[in-house]
Amino acid sequence: MKIGVIMGGISSEREVSLNSGKEIVNCLDKNKYEVVPIVIDKKRDVLEKVKDIDFAFIALHGKFGEDGTIQSVLETMDIPYSGCGPLTSAICMDKDMSKKVLKSADINTAKWICVKSIEEIDYDKLDEIGYPVVVKPNCGGSSVATNIVKKKEDIENNVKLALDYDTEVVIEKYIQGDEITCCMLKGKTLPVIAIKPNAEFFDYTAKYADGGSDEIVVELEKSLQEKVEKICVQCWEVLKCKSYARVDMIVENGIPYVLELNTLPGLTKNSLFPKSAGGVDISFSQLLDKVIQYSL
Numbered sequence: 001m002k003i004g005v006i007m008g009g010i011s012s013e014r015e016v017s018l019n020s021g022k023e024i025v026n027c028l029d030k031n032k033y034e035v036v037p038i039v040i041d042k043k044r045d046v047l048e049k050v051k052d053i054d055f056a057f058i059a060l061h062g063k064f065g066e067d068g069t070i071q072s073v074l075e076t077m078d079i080p081y082s083g084c085g086p087l088t089s090a091i092c093m094d095k096d097m098s099k100k101v102l103k104s105a106d107i108n109t110a111k112w113i114c115v116k117s118i119e120e121i122d123y124d125k126l127d128e129i130g131y132p133v134v135v136k137p138n139c140g141g142s143s144v145a146t147n148i149v150k151k152k153e154d155i156e157n158n159v160k161l162a163l164d165y166d167t168e169v170v171i172e173k174y175i176q177g178d179e180i181t182c183c184m185l186k187g188k189t190l191p192v193i194a195i196k197p198n199a200e201f202f203d204y205t206a207k208y209a210d211g212g213s214d215e216i217v218v219e220l221e222k223s224l225q226e227k228v229e230k231i232c233v234q235c236w237e238v239l240k241c242k243s244y245a246r247v248d249m250i251v252e253n254g255i256p257y258v259l260e261l262n263t264l265p266g267l268t269k270n271s272l273f274p275k276s277a278g279g280v281d282i283s284f285s286q287l288l289d290k291v292i293q294y295s296l
Helices: 014-027 045-049 069-076 086-093 095-104 123-129 152-163 204-208 222-238 272-278 284-295
Strands: 002-008 034-040 055-058 112-115 133-137 147-149 169-173 178-185 188-197 213-218 244-252 255-262
Touching: 002 014, 014 034, 014 284, 034 045, 045 069, 055 069, 055 284, 069 086, 086 095, 086 255, 095 112, 095 169, 095 222, 095 255, 112 123, 123 152, 123 169, 133 152, 147 152, 152 169, 178 222, 178 272, 178 284, 188 222, 188 272, 213 272, 222 244, 222 255, 244 272, 244 284, 272 284
Parallel strands: 002 034, 002 055
Antiparallel strands: 112 169, 133 147, 133 169, 178 188, 178 244, 188 213, 244 255
């Protein structure tokens, strides 16, 4: 099978994508697959560069990667690809929309508002939500332009910053607790990873720099583990995920809150998904095999 690993792209997460892509190219089993690196610099590159492949392994992040667009292009070209379909990808990329879906299914998520301009900021609603809050681009990723804001006076500047990266900004209650992530393969949970960032929160540096955070496979206390696994399965089902995904949560006073679902989790040497799979003795190469198998 000729597998094209699609990387690069046009989003603010291009560098992360290139790192993921290179790692996937290195670790795919060359005895099983003919592996072709495909670097995307502009959208129209896709049409020319993917036409001769049998399967697309998507290593893109952010816009034109996780938002259902590239998936739609590949569907049109009749090329199978890794991960979730266009609709699931689009909804999970849109934090405001995915939180509405989660809330409708009675899945805990932090209270929030979504604004398109500084004029739309509802300070009364924010007083009701309570400070501190997290301000972030609605369709962003990798914690780019994401900041914890502790007082009303700093909201406007942080919203302006996030609006440089997106047309909508989510302002949500900052949940003070333990950050965990739960990786899922074909609807089943892999070991939970606890994240201890060496910073105020799990920001870009904590995610991608060597030593930026401590990420450990953990066994949670039994009732909490059951709660987390149940929520993950609910998220998978309500958002109609496929093949693999990652559910990010914060646990406050024993209550898990879903931060977001990641439909194209990072696959670099520092990434959470390979660490989680390693917790049940699935090597990186085997993990990639399973993603391909379940996607097909």
